[in-house]
Amino acid sequence: MSAQILTLDGERQTLSDETVEEIRAIFRGQVLTSDDLGYDDIRVVQNAMLDRRPGLIIRCTGTADVVDAVSLAYKRDLLVAVRGGGHSIAGTCTADDSLMIDLSMMRGVWVDPDQRRVRVAGGATWGDVDRETQLYGLAVPGGVVSTTGVAGLTLGGGIGWLHRKYGLACDALRAAEVVTASGKIIRCDGTEHEDLFWALRGGSGNFGVVVSFEFEAYPLGPMVWNSMIVHPVDAVTEVLSRWQDWTSTVPDEVTSRALLWSLPDAPTLPPAVHNRDVLITAALYAGTPDEGQRACRALSGFGAPLADMSQARSYRTAQSSLDPFFPKGGLQSYWKSVYLDRLDEDATTFVARISHDRPHPTTMVHLPLLGGAMSRVGTTETAFGDRSARYLLSIDGNWLDPAEDDANIRWVRNAYGEAVRLRAASGTYLNFGGDADLDDADRARAWGRNVERLRRVKRTYDPENRFRLNPNIPPAES
Ligand SMILES: Cc1cc2nc3c(=O)[nH]c(=O)nc-3n(C[C@H](O)[C@H](O)[C@H](O)COP(=O)(O)OP(=O)(O)OC[C@H]3O[C@@H](n4cnc5c(N)ncnc54)[C@H](O)[C@@H]3O)c2cc1C
Numbered sequence: 048m049s050a051q052i053l054t055l056d057g058e059r060q061t062l063s064d065e066t067v068e069e070i071r072a073i074f075r076g077q078v079l080t081s082d083d084l085g086y087d088d089i090r091v092v093q094n095a096m097l098d099r100r101p102g103l104i105i106r107c108t109g110t111a112d113v114v115d116a117v118s119l120a121y122k123r124d125l126l127v128a129v130r131g132g133g134h135s136i137a138g139t140c141t142a143d144d145s146l147m148i149d150l151s152m153m154r155g156v157w158v159d160p161d162q163r164r165v166r167v168a169g170g171a172t173w174g175d176v177d178r179e180t181q182l183y184g185l186a187v188p189g190g191v192v193s194t195t196g197v198a199g200l201t202l203g204g205g206i207g208w209l210h211r212k213y214g215l216a217c218d219a220l221r222a223a224e225v226v227t228a229s230g231k232i233i234r235c236d237g238t239e240h241e242d243l244f245w246a247l248r249g250g251s252g253n254f255g256v257v258v259s260f261e262f263e264a265y266p267l268g269p270m271v272w273n274s275m276i277v278h279p280v281d282a283v284t285e286v287l288s289r290w291q292d293w294t295s296t297v298p299d300e301v302t303s304r305a306l307l308w309s310l311p312d313a314p315t316l317p318p319a320v321h322n323r324d325v326l327i328t329a330a331l332y333a334g335t336p337d338e339g340q341r342a343c344r345a346l347s348g349f350g351a352p353l354a355d356m357s358q359a360r361s362y363r364t365a366q367s368s369l370d371p372f373f374p375k376g377g378l379q380s381y382w383k384s385v386y387l388d389r390l391d392e393d394a395t396t397f398v399a400r401i402s403h404d405r406p407h408p409t410t411m412v413h414l415p416l417l418g419g420a421m422s423r424v425g426t427t428e429t430a431f432g433d434r435s436a437r438y439l440l441s442i443d444g445n446w447l448d449p450a451e452d453d454a455n456i457r458w459v460r461n462a463y464g465e466a467v468r469l470r471a472a473s474g475t476y477l478n479f480g481g482d483a484d485l486d487d488a489d490r491a492r493a494w495g496r497n498v499e500r501l502r503r504v505k506r507t508y509d510p511e512n513r514f515r516l517n518p519n520i521p522p523a524e525s
Contacts, residue, residue, distance in 0.1 A: 132196015211419025249431025272339020309408035386436030
């Protein structure tokens, strides 16, 4: 029942049986060592490649547990991993022999429908938020898979189905409560600890453990128009070119994406698309289903689709329709992404080629349309950085067999290496990034000229870089 945990210096510290018992007595939530029942289930994260064994897992049930967990790490100089929804592709929420501060028991969501404000606990998922907000016909812009954590997605930006109408998830953030490296609780918003509030909107988990987020919510649903058209992959050049033209005409209410992928033989899918390489063009309209159907009608007219599954759906159904394809711990994953200023011939040819070359059917080439409300927020207004790109190109390597890790990672890296050299390529979106260790060039690609300010904020709130398992920003030197 003893535990071995790494210190920040890389030394191994042993917590004796007695010490672990003393620690247990402090917490309301469970404290698990590798000897405890349930440890092997609880340590599982989304990406199956990250089969890691934290030295101690503290399953926090509230702010007091988080403060005590952070304080324990501070006093003993322990390496900390913070887990929200556990969806990090790079695996920054878990590490061998770390102290894992697990927030997955903290999933409360409180809606104030009159003020259109939503308070969300630090371990909630987007499914939790959608369930509570839709009760009042409200939504917070989040992601496209309901099991993704609010915390990591928001702290890294947050692209989904509403970013063109209402901005990124981080743009809807109005305040946050943070436990800093020394165990202090700080509330930040547009006037209090403004620098911290700025940094949380895109600067990832560098500045402390966010125990609660306060978002603005917007009227939406319960029914929305959701286009979903499946084309044969051979039509990619023609359909992408028409999609590109169409996306330059659509209003902000339309958020659209193209997905190059293979669909399984799921009973919910028409047989015509089973086990085929396909191009899916999809859209969600942030307004009434009738308006949406009109605004998205042209999308159904490109090429000769294999299936058109466009229909009015409940917003919650649309938000969870991709969930079955991403089971927890079910896929090995390594993703990389670049922004594209335009989808020119060069980029379309590249996308068509890598879509044909995908090493595994579950690997996806994902092209969300950006712009709209998210692009009207200035580069330095939030830590997120430049928002001028028109598209994101995310090369989402997914596969099943751990023996194929090296080959799949190599394929994604090669494709990414080519993508950054495209004429239209600009920076990178780290939420769709597979590497935990960033260098200065990676940081510059992600945050641009915001890096220096981020480093100064890091120095203020975490000068010793205790929160280092994240897309890390080293503190500025004083
Ligand atoms: C299947 C899938 C679908 C996705 N879809 C989208 C999408 O539609 N849009 C999009 O933008 N991104 C998407 N992502 C990427 C996603 O935004 C990132 O992986 C994000 O980091 C996940 O957040 P999380 O809380 O689930 O992850 P975690 O792995 O728990 O955390 C990610 C990072 O945030 C830190 N962190 C977590 N909780 C806290 C907290 N409370 N306080 C401080 N730091 C914290 C962690 O330490 C870690 O560094 C998707 C990822 C997957 C695997």
